Amino acid sequence: MNLLENxxxxxxxxxxxxxxxxxxxAGALCGAAMFMGGSLLSRSVLAASTGEVSSQLLGxxxxxxxxxxxxxxxxxxxxxxxxxxxQPLHQDGPAFDPSGNGSAKAHEQQFxxxxxxxxxxxxxxxxxxxxxxxxxxxxxxRYLFAHGGQPTSAEEVHKAQASEGVSVIxxxxxxxxxxxxxxxxxxxxxxGNTPIRVSGPAAGDDLLKTSADKSxxxxxGTFQNCANGMTPWGxxxxxxxxxxxxxxxSNPAQVFDAAQTRYGASVASKEIGWHHHDPxxxxxxxxxxxxRHGWVVEIDPFDPQSRPVKRTALGRFKHENAALAETxxxxxxxxxxxxxxxxxxxxxxxxxxxxxxxxxxxxDLLDHGTxxxxxxxxxxGHPGQPKGQGQxxxxxxxxxxxxxxxxxxxxxxxxxxxxxxxxxxxxxxMDRPEWIVVSPKDGQVYCTxxxxxxxxxxxxxxxxxxxxxxxxxxxxxxxRESGDDHAAMTFGWDLFLIAGNPGVHPGKPKGGSANIxxxxxxxxxxxxxxxxxxxxxxxxxxxxxxxxxxxxxxxNQMLCADPxxxxxxxxxxxxxxxxxxxxxFAPDQRTVFVGIQHPGESGGSTxxxxxPNGKPRSSVIAISxxxxxxxxx
Ligand code: FEO
Ligand code: CA
Ligand code: CA
Numbered sequence: 001m002n003l004l005e006n007x008x009x010x011x012x013x014x015x016x017x018x019x020x021x022x023x024x025x026a027g028a029l030c031g032a033a034m035f036m037g038g039s040l041l042s043r044s045v046l047a048a049s050t051g052e053v054s055s056q057l058l059g060x061x062x063x064x065x066x067x068x069x070x071x072x073x074x075x076x077x078x079x080x081x082x083x084x085x086x087q088p089l090h091q092d093g094p095a096f097d098p099s100g101n102g103s104a105k106a107h108e109q110q111f112x113x114x115x116x117x118x119x120x121x122x123x124x125x126x127x128x129x130x131x132x133x134x135x136x137x138x139x140x141x142r143y144l145f146a147h148g149g150q151p152t153s154a155e156e157v158h159k160a161q162a163s164e165g166v167s168v169i170x171x172x173x174x175x176x177x178x179x180x181x182x183x184x185x186x187x188x189x190x191x192g193n194t195p196i197r198v199s200g201p202a203a204g205d206d207l208l209k210t211s212a213d214k215s216x217x218x219x220x221g222t223f224q225n226c227a228n229g230m231t232p233w234g235x236x237x238x239x240x241x242x243x244x245x246x247x248x249x250s251n252p253a254q255v256f257d258a259a260q261t262r263y264g265a266s267v268a269s270k271e272i273g274w275h276h277h278d279p280x281x282x283x284x285x286x287x288x289x290x291x292r293h294g295w296v297v298e299i300d301p302f303d304p305q306s307r308p309v310k311r312t313a314l315g316r317f318k319h320e321n322a323a324l325a326e327t328x329x330x331x332x333x334x335x336x337x338x339x340x341x342x343x344x345x346x347x348x349x350x351x352x353x354x355x356x357x358x359x360x361x362x363x364d365l366l367d368h369g370t371x372x373x374x375x376x377x378x379x380x381g382h383p384g385q386p387k388g389q390g391q392x393x394x395x396x397x398x399x400x401x402x403x404x405x406x407x408x409x410x411x412x413x414x415x416x417x418x419x420x421x422x423x424x425x426x427x428x429x430m431d432r433p434e435w436i437v438v439s440p441k442d443g444q445v446y447c448t449x450x451x452x453x454x455x456x457x458x459x460x461x462x463x464x465x466x467x468x469x470x471x472x473x474x475x476x477x478x479x480r481e482s483g484d485d486h487a488a489m490t491f492g493w494d495l496f497l498i499a500g501n502p503g504v505h506p507g508k509p510k511g512g513s514a515n516i517x518x519x520x521x522x523x524x525x526x527x528x529x530x531x532x533x534x535x536x537x538x539x540x541x542x543x544x545x546x547x548x549x550x551x552x553x554x555x556n557q558m559l560c561a562d563p564x565x566x567x568x569x570x571x572x573x574x575x576x577x578x579x580x581x582x583x584x585f586a587p588d589q590r591t592v593f594v595g596i597q598h599p600g601e602s603g604g605s606t607x608x609x610x611x612p613n614g615k616p617r618s619s620v621i622a623i624s625x626x627x628x629x630x631x632x633x
């Protein structure tokens with residue numbers, strides 16, 4: 001739907017990647033046509049429906065579920081596009097080619113595809129200038145290639161690899177509006193073939209050596225980069241998630257060992273097909289390449305020449321994000337989830353203290369420390385409100401059976417096969433741990449357990465923090481470390497919410513916890529973020545069919561919760577087929593950056609440009625208030 005004849009973009013609009021014809025208001029799609037001008041994506045007039053205002057923390061009107069191909073927001077809020085897939089990062093760089101015929105080389109110089117987790121790094125002393133590091137998780141062949149199918153050549157595999165990884169961009173605020181700075185010397189792509197160093201206890205281990213890298217310390221590329229972390233010393237952490245999907249085998253009879261199987265190695269490669277044209281991803285000839293991925297990678301966004309580093313001390317698994325905290329005695333803590341059905345929650349504690357006065361002194365802090373995995377007890381509390389205790393189990397070679405007798409010859413092997421080591425320790429198998437965040441107010445840790453249709457079978461007992469069989473909707477787990485010290489080895493846990501559909505399934509357990517209502521219900525919580533005031537922001541990656549078990553939930557969305565009262569309100573709804581993932585706040589909290597990933601994943605969207613027959617493009621959007629106030633207040 002085009003609301004304007006004029007198709008000439010202004011300078012500002014070109015900067016933010018929008019043409020005038022693309023402006024469309026949520027209200028228009030809801031039948032209440034309303035054009036606001038400027039670079040607005042939407043200014044929602046959707047009916048507020050969450051009823052009375054009780055939380056002191058939440059100052060906006062909750063909005064209704066929606067199914068349109070647009071961004072819906074509470075009254076008084078507006079959104080614009082910061083950057084979209086394919087936008088050139090450099091001066092005179094190749095423009096986005098919607099035909100799908102753009103080259104691999106071009107994609108290496110453009111904003112990557114399917115943006116996910118992101119962090120904002122303000123320039124010291126300048127409130128209007130920052131760098132953003134943004135993950136590009138994967139690519140959708142339907143839109144990447146003109147033929148819309150699997151890659152058919154080495155060049156096409158390269159193009160897919162060029163679309164993944166990380167984009168570092170400069171952003172500046174002009175007249176209250178944050179904008180991408182094309183041509184900044186800081187703009188950088190890190191992708192599936194960027195040279196990366198391996199450090200920590202597993203660096204140089206035989207399991208990391210390949211014919212191309214006999215040292216086991218130099219890897220090409222990072223890909224399937226899900227969410228993120230930001231260290232107190234100013235670096236970015238990008239987390240390698242579904243790396244196994246990129247590998248396959250030219251030997252249909254190849255037999256995989258226990259470790260390869262546990263990480264999901266298969267002959268077929270999950271519809272990604274790189275191994276047919278890039279031998280690095282062929283497990284028949286390069287089995288150890290698989291061990292070189294699945295790590296947390298540290299990047300210095302302020303040094304475009306710096307080589308990213310895979311930090312093996314943090315363990316190898318399908319990393320979702322990395323949440324930083326600090327022990328009472330000043331050491332760094334990294335909380336991490338392994339997103340697969342029945343996998344675990346981990347924490348790493350550094351050996352050395354953080355030096356807050358000299359950021360560079362922390363350069364190798366994440367190379368030395370101890371990795372732990374969580375065990376949760378069966379819980380008590382009453383039905384629908386489980387709670388209990390838990391403990392952290394140390395994953396150190398030579399302790400508690402992590403020795404040669406159980407197949408671990410060294411600490412390197414414990415870390416490379418962290419999943420196997422955690423199973424030896426009888427850690428608790430969780431409902432797909434996604435993001436973890438730490439409250440800036442009281443240090444409690446929150447983790448989304450997104451869903452798990454296998455709960456109740458396959459050795460995954462129902463109970464404790466995973467209370468529902470065939471869990472369709474997910475829950476948010478919360479724990480408090482003993483003595484409020486992130487160094488503690490024990491904690492108390494409860495469930496902040498249990499998602500559900502009280503419209504379709506009145507009453508527990510499928511209706512969810514008491515703070516889930518027909519007005520705010522959603523499924524599959526995934527992304528999480530705290531703002532400085534302690535509001536908890538929840539993003540979803542769920543079933544957006546709006547039918548059956550999911551009737552009334554609409555498209556994927558972002559909600560906001562008051563951790564103290566448990567109240568939850570829907571703040572934003574994304575366009576058709578998208579996942580909402582990635583969140584970062586400007587330092588003054590007057591802009592929130594939100595990731596819209598894979599709009600039109602299976603068709604049906606032309607977000608954000610809404611050109612006739614146009615392609616949908618994953619984008620980072622900037623949401624602010626018309627009165628310039630603090631987001632959410
Ligand atoms: Fe990339 Fe588990 O989400
Ligand atoms: Ca996710
Ligand atoms: Ca997810």
